[in-house]
Amino acid sequence: MSSSAMTASARDSWSSRTEFLLACLGSGMGIRSLYAFPYICYSHGGASFLVPYLIMVSLCAQPLLYMEIAVGQLTRAGPVQAIGMLCPLLKGVGMAMVMTCFFTSSYHIAMLTWTLHYFFASFKSSLPWSVCDERWSDSPCVVMSTTVNFTGEQTTSSEFQGYGESEKKSTKYFTEYVLQKSSNESDLGGLNAALVGYLFLAWILCYLCLFKGVRSIGKTALQTWLVATREAFYCVGIASGIMITFPSYADKRNRISVSTLIITVTNVCTNLLAGCVISAATGALASIVNVPIAHVVNHGYNAVFVMMPSLFSKLPMSNLWAVLFFLSLICLQINYQLSLVQVVVTTISDQFRGKITAVLKRRELMPLVVCAVTFLFGLIHVSRGGTSTLNFVDYYLVYLPSYIIIYLEVLAICFIFGGNRLAREISFLSGHRSYFHYTKMWAFVVPLPVTCYMWYGLVEGLRWANWATPWPYHFGILLSILCLISIPIGVLHELYKNGQGRSFCSAFMVSVTPTFVPEHVKRKQWVDSREWIGREPTGDQHNDELPLVETNPPRSTVDGYRRNSRNSTSKDVDQSAL
Structure with missing residues (x-):
C-alpha cells in the first residue's frame, strides 16, 4: 500500500x-x-x-x-x-x-x-512467567495441597500439584503483573x-x-x-x-x-x-x-x-x-x-x-x-x-448488536430492495449469470435461521443480566444502545423527510424505495448525453467496454428510477432478475 x-x-x-x-x-x-x-x-x-x-x-x-x-x-x-x-x-x-x-x-x-x-x-x-517473582507474587506460587484448575474446581490429589504450580505462576504473572488487576471489579x-x-x-x-x-x-x-x-x-x-x-x-x-x-x-x-x-x-x-x-x-x-x-x-x-x-x-x-x-x-x-x-x-x-x-x-x-469489562463488552458489542443488524440487513437488502434485483445488476456488470441458488437461499433458507438467531441473542442478553455485576453490565448495555440507536433515528428521520405534504403510507413507500440506480440506467444516461454523441459503442462491443460511472447520476435519473421502482410489480422484477 x-x-x-x-x-x-x-x-x-x-x-x-x-x-x-x-x-x-x-x-x-x-x-x-x-x-x-x-x-x-x-x-x-x-x-x-x-x-x-x-x-x-x-x-x-x-x-x-x-x-x-x-x-x-x-x-x-x-x-x-x-x-x-x-x-x-x-x-x-x-x-x-x-x-x-x-x-x-x-x-x-x-x-x-x-x-x-x-x-x-x-x-x-x-520466560518471566515460569518463575516466582515478588513483583507479581505477594503469596507463594507453589500450592502444597489444594490446587485450582482452569475450570475453577478444587482438587486435593497430589497428582495435580505440578500442574497447579505451573498454572498459578502463569495466572499470577498475567493478572497481577501484566494486567495489575484490581481486586474490586467495581473499581x-x-x-x-x-x-x-x-x-x-x-x-x-x-x-x-x-x-x-x-x-x-x-x-x-x-x-x-x-x-x-x-x-x-x-x-x-x-x-x-x-x-x-x-x-x-x-x-x-x-x-x-x-x-x-x-x-x-x-x-x-x-x-x-x-x-x-x-x-x-x-x-x-x-x-x-x-x-x-x-x-x-x-x-x-x-x-x-x-x-x-x-x-x-x-x-x-x-x-x-x-x-x-x-x-x-x-x-x-x-x-x-x-x-x-x-x-x-x-x-x-x-x-x-x-x-x-x-x-x-x-x-x-x-x-x-x-x-x-x-x-x-x-x-x-x-x-x-x-x-472486568472485556467479557461484557465482547458480548454486547460483538454478539448482541449483530443479532439485530443481521436480521434488519437481510430485510433491507433481500426483501425490500430485492434479492432478484441485486442478482440482475451483478449479472449485468460481470457478464455472467448470478448463481441461481444464492437468490433462492436469500428468499427461502436464510430468513428462518436469521430470525431464530436474533431471538436467541435477545434471550441470551436477558440471561447475562441475571448474574452480571452492576457497572460492567451497565457499561455493556450503554455501548449496545449507542450502537443500535441509529436504527430508530434513521427510520424517524427518513419518514419525517419524506412526509412533507404526504400521508404516512405515501411517506413510507417513498422511504423504502431505493435511491440506488442500476448500472445499465446510468450507462444509458451517459451514452444518450451530448458528451457521448458520435462515440456510441457499436453493436459488437461488450458491456465491459462502456464507461463505468463512478459519480452520482443526475437527480432526474434517480427520481425517474424511483418512480419506475414503485410502479413495477415484484413479478416483473423477479422475471428479469436472472
Whole structure:
C-alpha cells in the first residue's frame, strides 16, 4: 500500500484482486479464532459441533457474504451509504455497523497490548512467567495441597500439584503483573502505565498501516445450531460492515462468487486450524503434567495468555516458541484492527468528503484523527479494573448488536430492495449469470435461521443480566444502545423527510424505495448525453467496454428510477432478475 501505487481517482481502489482478497481474509482471522472457537467446539460436543457449523456456513454465512460483497462492489460506498441507497428507511443499520466497529476496535486493541507485552518479555533469558517473582507474587506460587484448575474446581490429589504450580505462576504473572488487576471489579483502579504505553505503540503501528489509504491493509440441540450459526457469521465477518467496505474499493467486474468461495473456505480452514492448535496444546499440557484434559481446557483470553505460556515454559527452546507464537498473534490482531478502523474511516470520508477535504488538507490526517479518538476510548480497557469489562463488552458489542443488524440487513437488502434485483445488476456488470441458488437461499433458507438467531441473542442478553455485576453490565448495555440507536433515528428521520405534504403510507413507500440506480440506467444516461454523441459503442462491443460511472447520476435519473421502482410489480422484477 505505497503512495506510488495509488490511483488518481477520488476514491482509492485495490491495485489487484489478490490485494482485495488478502484484506478480506485478514478481517476474519482475529485472536478470537484462537481463544473462543476451540472452547465452543469442546463445550458443544467436540468434533460433532463441526457438522452444524459447516452446514450453517454453507446455507447461511456464505450466501450472506455473497450479498454483502455484492452490495459493496456495486454501490462503491461504505455501509451507511450502501444500505441507505438500497433501503433509505433502514439506513441506520449501516451506521450501527460503523458504531460497532468503532467501539470494538477500542477494546480489541487492548488485547493487542497484552500480546505486545508477552512478545517483548519472551526475549528475556528465562520466560518471566515460569518463575516466582515478588513483583507479581505477594503469596507463594507453589500450592502444597489444594490446587485450582482452569475450570475453577478444587482438587486435593497430589497428582495435580505440578500442574497447579505451573498454572498459578502463569495466572499470577498475567493478572497481577501484566494486567495489575484490581481486586474490586467495581473499581477501575487507575490506569496501568505499562499497558497505556503498549496501547500507544499499538495505535502507532495501526496508523502506519492506514495513513496511505485502504491498500495499505492488505447446550441443547437447538442451542448448538444457534451457536454454530453465530460462529459461522463471525467467521466470515457478516454484519460488521467490513465485507461491504472492502468490496467498495474493488473492481465492479470482479467475480463475486469466486471471492465469496475463497474467503469462506480460507476462513473456515483457519478456524479449524486454530482449533487444532489449541486442542493439541491443551492435550500436550495435560499429558506433561499428567492430569485429565478436562482440568486443563479453558475458555476466554486465559487460553492464550495463561495456558499457552504455561506450555511454553515446559518446552525446550521455550523462548523461541513464545516469540513465534506472540508474533503471529500480533499479525492477526493488527490485521483485524485495521479492518475495523477502515470501516470508520471509509464511512466518514464518504459521508463528509467535501467538508473533510476543506478541514483536513491531507488524506493522511483522517486515519490519524480516528486512531487518536479510539485511543482515548480504549484507555478504560487498560485500567487496572478494565479487564472486568472485556467479557461484557465482547458480548454486547460483538454478539448482541449483530443479532439485530443481521436480521434488519437481510430485510433491507433481500426483501425490500430485492434479492432478484441485486442478482440482475451483478449479472449485468460481470457478464455472467448470478448463481441461481444464492437468490433462492436469500428468499427461502436464510430468513428462518436469521430470525431464530436474533431471538436467541435477545434471550441470551436477558440471561447475562441475571448474574452480571452492576457497572460492567451497565457499561455493556450503554455501548449496545449507542450502537443500535441509529436504527430508530434513521427510520424517524427518513419518514419525517419524506412526509412533507404526504400521508404516512405515501411517506413510507417513498422511504423504502431505493435511491440506488442500476448500472445499465446510468450507462444509458451517459451514452444518450451530448458528451457521448458520435462515440456510441457499436453493436459488437461488450458491456465491459462502456464507461463505468463512478459519480452520482443526475437527480432526474434517480427520481425517474424511483418512480419506475414503485410502479413495477415484484413479478416483473423477479422475471428479469436472472
